[in-house]
Amino acid sequence: MTTSTVLRGRAWTFGDNVDTDQIIPAKxxxxxxxxxxxxEHAMEGVPGNEGGWSGQVAAGDIVVGGSNxxxxxxxxxxxxxxxxxxxxxxxxxxxxxIFFRNAINLGYPILQSPQAxxxxxxxxxxxxxxxxxxxxxxxxxDEYRAEPFPEFMTELMRMGGLVPWVRQRLEEREGGGD
Amino acid sequence: MAMTMTEKILARASGxxxxxxxxxxxxxxxxxxxxxxxxxxxxxxxxxxxxAQKVWDPERVAVVQDHFQPAKDAASATLGRMTxxxxxxxxxxxxxxVGQGGICHTVLPERGLVLPGELVVGAxxxxxxxxxxxxxxxxxxxxxxxxxxxxxxxxxxxPESLRFVYHNRLGEWVEGKDLIxxxxxxxxxDGARSRAMEHTGEALRHLDMEARLTMTNMAIxxxxxxxIMACDGVTEEYLRDRAQRPYQAVESDPDATYxxxxxxxxxxxxxTLARPMSPDNMASIDEVAxxxxxxxxxxxxxxxxxxxxxxAAKVIEGRKVAPGVRLIITxxxxxxxxxxxxxxxxxxxxxxGAAWTTATCGACLGxxxxxxxxxxxxxxxxxxxxxxxxxxxxxxVYLANPAVAAASAVTGxxxxxxxxxxxxxxx
Numbered sequence: 001m002t003t004s005t006v007l008r009g010r011a012w013t014f015g016d017n018v019d020t021d022q023i024i025p026a027k028x029x030x031x032x033x034x035x036x037x038x039x040e041h042a043m044e045g046v047p048g049n050e051g052g053w054s055g056q057v058a059a060g061d062i063v064v065g066g067s068n069x070x071x072x073x074x075x076x077x078x079x080x081x082x083x084x085x086x087x088x089x090x091x092x093x094x095x096x097x098i099f100f101r102n103a104i105n106l107g108y109p110i111l112q113s114p115q116a117x118x119x120x121x122x123x124x125x126x127x128x129x130x131x132x133x134x135x136x137x138x139x140x141x142d143e144y145r146a147e148p149f150p151e152f153m154t155e156l157m158r159m160g161g162l163v164p165w166v167r168q169r170l171e172e173r174e175g176g177g178d
Numbered sequence: 179m180a181m182t183m184t185e186k187i188l189a190r191a192s193g194x195x196x197x198x199x200x201x202x203x204x205x206x207x208x209x210x211x212x213x214x215x216x217x218x219x220x221x222x223x224x225x226x227x228x229x230a231q232k233v234w235d236p237e238r239v240a241v242v243q244d245h246f247q248p249a250k251d252a253a254s255a256t257l258g259r260m261t262x263x264x265x266x267x268x269x270x271x272x273x274x275x276v277g278q279g280g281i282c283h284t285v286l287p288e289r290g291l292v293l294p295g296e297l298v299v300g301a302x303x304x305x306x307x308x309x310x311x312x313x314x315x316x317x318x319x320x321x322x323x324x325x326x327x328x329x330x331x332x333x334x335x336x337p338e339s340l341r342f343v344y345h346n347r348l349g350e351w352v353e354g355k356d357l358i359x360x361x362x363x364x365x366x367x368d369g370a371r372s373r374a375m376e377h378t379g380e381a382l383r384h385l386d387m388e389a390r391l392t393m394t395n396m397a398i399x400x401x402x403x404x405x406i407m408a409c410d411g412v413t414e415e416y417l418r419d420r421a422q423r424p425y426q427a428v429e430s431d432p433d434a435t436y437x438x439x440x441x442x443x444x445x446x447x448x449x450t451l452a453r454p455m456s457p458d459n460m461a462s463i464d465e466v467a468x469x470x471x472x473x474x475x476x477x478x479x480x481x482x483x484x485x486x487x488x489x490a491a492k493v494i495e496g497r498k499v500a501p502g503v504r505l506i507i508t509x510x511x512x513x514x515x516x517x518x519x520x521x522x523x524x525x526x527x528x529x530x531g532a533a534w535t536t537a538t539c540g541a542c543l544g545x546x547x548x549x550x551x552x553x554x555x556x557x558x559x560x561x562x563x564x565x566x567x568x569x570x571x572x573x574x575v576y577l578a579n580p581a582v583a584a585a586s587a588v589t590g591x592x593x594x595x596x597x598x599x600x601x602x603x604x605x
Binding site: 016017019021022025026027029030031032033045046047050067068071072073074075076077094096097098100101102105106150152153161162163165166167169170 | 202215216218219222223227228229230245246251253254257301302303305317318319320321322324325328329333335367368371372398401403456543544545562564565566567571572
């Protein structure tokens with residue numbers, strides 16, 4: 001699955017150190033294989049969101065986090081739940097490493113931009129150009145740059161994640177070309 | 179070029195002479211682990227999406243039933259069944275059934291499956307635990323694990339290293355848990371983000387293997403990629419009758435490069451807790467003593483090995499759990515439970531009025547057998563106290579060492595263990 005390179009949506013903002021138990025409480029790990037169900041409970045562990053959050057999200061909306069977004073557990077269902085809620089990409093000041101890996105491996109777009117994380121407010125209308133690494137804020141008339149990722153990671157994201165990459169490697173191995 | 183032990187392991191595993199922080203490498207994995215929450219998705223991704231029919235080496239994979247097992251509900255039973263079937267279909271050599279294993283991060287070291295110099299990955303964030311045994315060990319996601327199962331290799335970014343030097347010796351009642359809570363409280367939950375935490379210094383030489391495992395276990399709570407220690411006599415003694423393979427220890431070169439070095443006088447570190455709602459919300463025992471508790475939990479991959487249970491038992495022996503408080507003790511492995519039984523520790527706990535459970539991750543991640551309700555206050559020997567970690571987002575969790583936990587269960591409020599124990603713990 002490859003994603004469109006220009007994404008548009010409203011911003012949902014969060015603070016620093018939003019951990020995986022807030023993104024998707026462990027009790028929903030029983031739905032590990034059901035992205036839609038996970039999406040229904042995304043961000044429900046954030047204090048104040050106990051009554052649910054994803055119901056208010058419009059498809060394409062964008063999550064904007066502070067520093068160390070996605071810290072805590074290794075659960076890959078964290079980015080999957082956010083994706084399942086209809087969020088098109090996540091922007092943050094910085095990402096915790098396993099959340100970062102998981103998103104890249106899933107081919108799910110994430111952007112690291114301290115400038116954007118600082119300036120964007122809840123409800124701002126955003127456009128993200130993944131190719132250019134540019135975030136445009138229509139509400140404020142601002143533009144922010146995302147930090148470029150190493151080439152291999154960009155390539156993985158472009159391919160749609162680690163699955164097609166492994167498939168290619170397996171085919172090469174079976175092809176006898178070692 | 180001079181390298182740290184983390185760099186040496188990544189260089190060897192990726193077939194290079196040397197690596198530097200920031201390099202992206204494709205590295206061969208020596209051992210991989212998954213459990214009942216991560217094997218079902220990883221197995222499905224590996225087989226259905228990647229198209230791999232078998233794992234790269236069934237002797238180098240462990241599959242452990244620990245998170246929601248024994249099944250806490252019907253959906254968990256399904257995950258348990260998928261995990262069991264994957265292990266059977268793939269011929270996984272190191273499969274640990276309910277009642278025969280326990281928590282993955284206790285089981286793998288105690289069975290000698292993760293060894294010095296190796297590159298180890300686990301689909302669980304606390305896989306960094308193994309680094310106390312001088313290996314590079316890190317937590318990965320399910321797609322990562324599927325890649326490793328299919329190919330035996332994975333991509334890594336070589337981390338910058340932070341060095342933590344612990345001088346002198348720990349004070350009485352102060353444990354590995356207090357040292358690591360002190361460090362996390364000092365640098366913050368993102369203070370080591372994506373970096374290697376290398377622990378060294380005189381104080382560590384006097385720590386047993388289990389206390390060391392507690393310290394590397396919580397590397398992730400500082401955001402680190404891995405925690406690592408040198409291999410010394412304590413390590414070799416621990417591995418003597420356990421190691422399943424020959425191994426080659428690694429040392430950091432004296433002139434290796436560290437992004438930063440932190441010097442810690444272990445003698446000055448007090449009994450340290452983390453207040454709600456973050457592991458870096460540090461407090462000394464004096465600052466929080468007297469806080470009223472609803473529940474005390476001794477469990478998890480952080481602090482429920484045999485030495486932890488011995489300390490707790492020594493404090494609580496001959497005493498009773500305070501009215502209005504419940505003490506739940508979850509040994510971290512089946513072997514730990516057997517040893518506790520042989521030493522009479524279970525009897526001590528039961529006589530005190532504690533609930534003794536089977537080995538599982540259980541209450542630590544709000545799974546089962548000790549989940550907290552709204553507004554409840556818990557003192558726990560676990561690793562995380564973010565909102566909702568152990569149940570309701572409005573529950574309050576304090577993190578502490580097992581002796582503090584036992585003492586606090588006796589009084590019903592956070593208590594220094596010397597006020598309850600009949601004699602000092604000794605070392």
